[in-house]
Amino acid sequence: MSFHRVETDAPSPGRRTLLAGFVGGFAASLIPWALSATSDEEQAGFLALSAILVGRDMLDAQQAQRLFAALKSDDPAFAAATRDLLAYINAHRPDPLRLQQTLDDEKSPLAALPRTIASAWWLGIVGNGDKARCLAFEKALNAQLVADVLKPPTYAYGPHGSWSRKPT
Numbered sequence: 001m002s003f004h005r006v007e008t009d010a011p012s013p014g015r016r017t018l019l020a021g022f023v024g025g026f027a028a029s030l031i032p033w034a035l036s037a038t039s040d041e042e043q044a045g046f047l048a049l050s051a052i053l054v055g056r057d058m059l060d061a062q063q064a065q066r067l068f069a070a071l072k073s074d075d076p077a078f079a080a081a082t083r084d085l086l087a088y089i090n091a092h093r094p095d096p097l098r099l100q101q102t103l104d105d106e107k108s109p110l111a112a113l114p115r116t117i118a119s120a121w122w123l124g125i126v127g128n129g130d131k132a133r134c135l136a137f138e139k140a141l142n143a144q145l146v147a148d149v150l151k152p153p154t155y156a157y158g159p160h161g162s163w164s165r166k167p168t
Contacts, residue, residue, distance in 0.1 A: 042079040043068050046117075049086055052096055053114050054121045054141060063121075066135050070126040071116065082117075085110045132161075 046068045050059055072078045088110065094102045103111040120126050124136030124143075137143065143150075 042082070045086055046071075046079075046082050049082055049089075050117055050121055052089065053099075053118050055096075056141070059121070060139060063136055063139055067117075067120045067126060070133060070135055071120060074127055074131070081110060081113050085113050 043065065047059060047061070047064045050064065050067075051057055075081075088108075089099070092102075100111075100114050103114065120135070122141045124140030125132055125134050127133050
């Protein structure tokens with residue numbers, strides 16, 4: 001018995017629709033309980049929004065606590081913006097894979113928020129320039145993604161960006 005496999009370069013619209021449905025359903029399941037505004041609920045909202053933005057259903061709660069505190073200290077309106085973005089997602093139900101593009105196209109004041117949150121999770125860095133702080137190194141999602149093959153050191157060799165300068 002032989003099987004013949006047909007290979008095509010064209011993406012499958014059915015598979016994409018199914019994937020978008022699963023991702024949308026997952027995202028929608030996180031939103032309702034996260035729209036409240038107490039301190040613990042603000043952090044829960046951040047965690048729910050983070051899960052949507054980075055595409056992970058399980059995120060480290062302690063890491064979330066550190067990132068949320070740092071992001072909130074950089075921007076006092078961060079918690080409110082997080083709540084506003086969750087409300088936007090709940091009201092408009094955008095395709096999570098196109099959320100950033102949708103916010104950019106609408107010139108939304110919330111457009112920078114997904115990038116800020118995703119960057120914090122994936123790189124473990126909060127802030128820019130001289131105010132950049134490394135809050136995670138081996139626990140950042142970029143390191144976890146390759147952890148089965150690469151073992152990054154559990155510390156940084158210098159301040160953020162120090163590896164980009166040529167040695168003296």
